[in-house]
Amino acid sequence: MKEKLFIFSAPSGAGKSTIVQNLMNQNLGLEFSISATSREPREGEKDGREYHFITPEKFRRMIKEDAFIEWEEVYPDQFYGTLYSEVELIWKRGKHAIFDIDVVGGLNLKKKYGEQACAIFIQAPSQEVLEQRLRSRGPDDETSLQKRLGKAMFEMSHKSRFDHIVVNDSLEQALAEAEKIVLDFLNL
Ligand code: ADP
Ligand code: 5GP
Numbered sequence: 766m767k768e769k770l771f772i773f774s775a776p777s778g779a780g781k782s783t784i785v786q787n788l789m790n791q792n793l794g795l796e797f798s799i800s801a802t803s804r805e806p807r808e809g810e811k812d813g814r815e816y817h818f819i820t821p822e823k824f825r826r827m828i829k830e831d832a833f834i835e836w837e838e839v840y841p842d843q844f845y846g847t848l849y850s851e852v853e854l855i856w857k858r859g860k861h862a863i864f865d866i867d868v869v870g871g872l873n874l875k876k877k878y879g880e881q882a883c884a885i886f887i888q889a890p891s892q893e894v895l896e897q898r899l900r901s902r903g904p905d906d907e908t909s910l911q912k913r914l915g916k917a918m919f920e921m922s923h924k925s926r927f928d929h930i931v932v933n934d935s936l937e938q939a940l941a942e943a944e945k946i947v948l949d950f951l952n953l
Contacts, residue, residue, distance in 0.1 A: 768856040770878050771795065771863040771947060774871030775887035776917030778899035780933040784887060784943050785865045793947055796860035798851050801827070804843045817848075835873040840912055847874065861951070868920040871927070883950040885943065886927035890934040892917070 771788075775781040789795055799813065803821040812818045819827075824844040828836060836846030847870065855862045864874065868886070875884040889895035895917060899910055924930055929946050933939040 767881065769861040769950065770852075770874060770882040771861060771950070772871045772874050772882055772884040773863070773865050773887060773943075774868045774884065774920075774927065775933075776868075776889070776895060776920045777913040778895050778902065778917070779887045779889040780898065780936070780939065781865050781887045783936065784931075784933065784939060785863055787940050788863060788943060788947060791944060793944075793951070793953075794860055795863040795947070796855045796858065798847060798855060798862045798864050800845055800847055800851075800864075800866065801833075802843070802845045804840075804845075834877065835870050837867065837870055839867060839916075840909075845870065867916075868923050872923065875927075883929070883946065884927045885929045885931060885946060886924045887939070887943075888921070888924060888930055888932050890932060894934075 773781045773785050785797065789797055799815070799817055801817040801819055801824065803819055803824045806812065806816070806818050810816070821842050821844060824836075824846070827833065828846075832848055832850070833846040834849055834852065836844060839845050845867070847864065847866065852862050864871065866874065871884055875882050889898065896914060899913060931939050931942045931946070
């Protein structure tokens with residue numbers, strides 16, 4: 766079995782975590798690649814589950830040690846990155862890696878892994894719906910919300926570089942579409 770990567774990217778709030786979490790429960794042999802970040806955990810988030818939460822200093826040190834396949838300073842002093850060690854362990858366990866990652870990170874992974882990777886862009890039905898979803902998810906403050914919305918415009922302009930685009934209007938439909946893309950890529 767050749768190990769695969771499933772890259773789900775989208776502007777924050779479009780619903781990629783919801784879709785990725787659902788796919789993980791479908792017994793498709795997928796394992797979530799837990800990124801490292803230096804942002805603070807949100808309520809309900811647990812170290813080693815959603816992210817490996819580390820300090821900006823430790824993050825910088827690990828960049829120097831070449832621990833990351835890709836990394837970004839998404840917002841000032843808020844680093845996010847994919848660890849080589851994480852993906853290697855997933856493959857060693859005979860699983861395919863699934864990523865919930867921003868657009869630039871997703872495209873960097875696709876560039877690196879080419880045909881081994883399936884890159885999927887998740888799109889909210891409109892900018893208004895995206896904002897509503899971000900607000901309902903909370904508890905980001907207004908400044909952080911505006912930063913995320915600003916970044917969304919930039920991210921939308923890159924959607925055509927992905928292998929697939931899934932519009933997340935009806936969640937049920939988006940989940941079915943995403944599952945079909947995964948099954949097709951695995952030739953199942
Ligand atoms: P992302 O991971 O892209 O930032 P999330 O998966 O956290 O987005 O979704 C943002 C919010 O929108 C969450 O509160 C989630 O429950 C909600 N949501 C996701 N998909 C839908 C949908 N199709 N319809 C309505 N709400 C949704
Ligand atoms: P959040 O703070 O909402 O969890 O994530 C902020 C953004 O960082 C999201 O778009 C998320 O997908 C992205 N992100 C998460 N992990 C990684 C990663 O490993 N690398 C990169 N480049 N972005 C990531």
